[in-house]
Amino acid sequence: MTTEAPTNRQRARRILGSSLLTLVAVVVVACGPSDSTSNDSGTSLAGSLTVSAAASLQGAFTDIEVAFEKAHPRLNVTVNFGASPTLAQQIIDAAPVDVFASADEATMEKVADEKLLNGAPTIFATNSLEIIVRKGNPSKITSLTDLSTSRLLYVTCAPEVPIGKYAGQVLQKAALTVRPASFEPDVKGIVAKVASGEADAGIVYATDINATKGAAEGVVIPPNANITAEYPIARISTSANSAAAQAWIAFVTSNEGRAILRGYGFGTP
Amino acid sequence: MSIDARFSVQHDEFELTIDLSLADGEVLAVLGPNGSGKSTLLNAIAGLQPIDNGAISIDGNVVDDVGHSTFVLPEHRHVGVVFQNSELFDNLSVLENVAFGLRARGTKRTVARATATGWLERFSLEQFAQRRPKSLSGGQAQRVALARALASAPSVLLLDEPTSALDVRAKAEIRRDLLRLRREHPVTTLLVTHDPVDAFALADRVIVLEEGRIVQSGALDEVASHPQSRHIADMVGLSLVRGDVRDGALVTATGARLVVPADAAFGPSVASIRPTAVSLHRSQPEGSARNMWEMTVSDLDRQPERVRARLAGPIPLLAELTPAGAEALSLDIGDSVWAAVKASDVSVTPDLGPSQPAPTNCPIR
């Protein structure tokens, strides 16, 4: 008896089966191990390194990345900038990050609470706050008190974002209530709104004022009214390249790294 | 004069050139093959198509004048139009459709509805008042469209191929309504059609349009007896029989009987038969045709694509066959043949009276 041609049902099963197999194969390849090879011996590291850093570190960490890559030509470094809480949440959601540098300790603690840190965090930089105003200071702001002028468009970040919390602390210290027009997602959002002229003022890090290169101006907050932001850095326990992670932190806290940070206006403890 | 139109307008590939006038109450039929510009003519008078040169006036008022840059919008022309596909408004009831023209011009709703109901009653359509147009048959919809056009008392009635989309029975109903209208409530009417029976039934005068030009105009029987265009020649291949309809048959003055469709109205009528509906046989046929007579071939016109035979007998007829068919019968002048016509192929229209053209034995060519 000759074998019959496959029925429709058999055909369907075959096609479904092969589609599923293809899907699985694709997924396996995509999730395969990264090509990082931790080469503990030797001064030159290889593979890839991912650093998540608070938005205010953008200028400094970019320069550090260039210097670091020069020292380790076989290493490919990627630096992610964003609001510290957003970056922290990404790490908690298992984003492949090797190093995390946050703008405040509270956010770093959130990651520590999830048991995702390898070792204790180190404070590697400090920052103070400054009032940012439009170019030419048309609103004539000279002190914190001027921020509570009605009809002034003041922008800040939500309290969960470090700069939002710090700004709130500074204003509270000065016993001032200022009503913001908007809560931006991160500190660079505040800078952008003021630099483009759409908002009148905000409170940002001193380092951010320098970074605007003249598109906006700063009004100094005197030290007794100011607070110091402390930036912790730590390795992530799920890092695939802990040697490179360690080397990055070492570089950031080295003389060369500190010089770069100071160049951008950070303090180095 | 009720309509005076002397204009030209670009129509597809050619230019439509018109020079016509209608007297008050007159019915003018515009005949012509498809694409000859008949609808464009109607649209120009209705205001749906601006003209390129010339002028049109209705009831003495200029509605379109290129020289003086005058153009009256359709809503201000007081024309009533019936389209080929009724174009009733689906979102309104039949009554609201008929009342539409009155409401659009500002009449109060109760007054408009009362007038509309009156018109529906006149056409025996009042039972459809609350129905939606979608639920009507083609014939009913077209009659509602006629009532709708008339309800706002237009100066001029424009009918654009009113029967083309209808079946035989509905055609007869519309023609009956239009004839009643002529008797009770005459309105200057322009009737555009490619169906000659419409013209025969309803029109006083006829113009023939071919490729945008008027090739013939005049009283109906003149045009029919001396056709000057291929279109009319083919058209007047119709056989017309006048007589009295009773007991399901039309009886001529000479006593000959022509069995007609069961729903033909009684009384004086004119029956028309298309030449291709007449079948010829050498011996008396067995078939279902209830009309058959023995006839003599009095004239033959052989064309490459068709053969026409003039038949003399109890009811004079014109028959058309294919050349092969004629060959098979080996027809010759003077031959004796049997002619048969199905009752369903006979189209009956009530006879209006003296103004109806006398049925003619038209020349065969």
Next chain:
Amino acid sequence: MNQLRSTRKRSVGLRRPPVAIIAIAAIAIAFFMLPFIGLLWRVPWSDAWSLFTTTSSLTALRLSLETSLWATGLSILFGVPLAWVLARFGFPGRRIVRALCLLSLVLPPVVGGVALFAAYGRRGLLGDSLFELFGVRLPFSTAGVVLAQTFIAMPFLVLTVEAALRGLDQRAEDAARTLGASRWYAFRRVTLPAIRPALIAGAVLAWARALGEFGATITFAGNFPGRTQTMPLSVYLALESNPGQALVLSVVMIAISFGVLLSLRDQWLGGSTTPRTSR
């Protein structure tokens, strides 16, 4: 042989698509369903009600509904005339104008926000004049939210309505004109009723798009609870501080949108969704 067979239609799959096509479609269905299933699975159901009824969630929901309804209203008010003109009025440069009006359909909404600043921001074309003449400042305001949503959502309505108008047979309108209807009367009583399904579908599309608007809103109107913090912004921000709340709010938004889409399936498909013949 059992003579008393129940009357059951025989299924031979005469017009059913080929099996391979059904298999691919099944993968596509799984592709769409998995994220929603995942969402439902991860929502902290025990806290869901309390997370939903927080002031910030309810305020964001109320603001979203208010602004999106306003945006839809404006889209209809201005979109229908625009569609009418684009469909029926052949002016020179019509194609360019049409492309410009539909541009925000394909632009990233953030770009839309930047563009809105260029027009209505303090340093934009009209910003200062608006403030001087009317004391109105659109950025950072609820009106700004409505503006951003309208800018992004109106093209959906214009597209749908214009297509419907183009597809209409003009003869019904012609008939209305000969009956004495002015252009406006004919549009109101003949044309609009004829395109009602398309108008409804377009309005719902616009409303759904406005409800979900994020990029232009956060860029142009900013983020302030009760004034400019709509649901999508609320979800985005909750992601970093309170992921559970983000999930709950996401489910709420999905439920609303899903409900609306379900209720309009007939308008969407332009006809009955029940199978015409049994297989």
